[in-house]
Amino acid sequence: MARTQRLFTLMQILRRHRYPVTAQVLAQELEISVRTLYRDIATLQAQGAHIEGEAGLGYVLRPDFVLPPLMFSQEEIEALVLGARWVGSHTDKPLGQAATDALAKIAAVLPAEARHLLDSTTLLIPARQQDDRWQAELRQAMRAERKVLVDYADAQGRASQRILWPFALGYFEQVRVVVAWCELRQDFRHFRVDRILSLQLQNDHFPQRRANLLAQWRAEHLHRPREVEQVRVDETGEDSQTGNG
Structure with a gap:
């Protein structure tokens, strides 16, 4: 393995580990000597990688490192x-x-x-016309874990007002779907973003962390068979990813 590629691989290995990894383990995975591993660590540190640790204790890559000029395949x-x-x-x-x-x-x-x-590179993505309203606001709400007040219209044009805890945004080919806890229904619901008529960010934060909501939703919904590219409107007016039409 060329040294440049070996240094890149070493960085990738360190990224996978949240806790210190011993030089012996790293050297074994790279199939090099421990002495060579020490030299590689020193080279990466000199190039700006925030690798902490020392011989005998192990090494860990801190997340705020400066990316060294390494090769991508x-x-x-x-x-x-x-x-x-x-x-x-x-x-x-x-x-x-x-x-x-x-x-x-x-x-x-x-x-x-x-x-x-x-x-x-000649891998191309065709341009497409789309309505990108509310996406930036929803992402802001998700990052801040703040509730939103929305006016929402179902497929028949019937409007309702909801307080939502948005925690995920699905980018399907034809539609964007926000996954949220709905205070009105006291359950997880899926809402098409293009059917949101108005949206106001609230000062109130989620009672739960976004990661917890996502884990609960996955446990309850991801095992159910469905057509992921389609959404339907059920009798309550919320969008669901459990069928066609």
């Missing part, structure tokens, strides 16, 4: 570009711009040859 570069282009074409403008900015930051630390691959 061609397929990894293609995946990054394709993902950024999809986000730019299928989400709201702030999220699309964030994807473009993230790609630019990655390009800034890539060697010239890898930057060329980044610019020349």
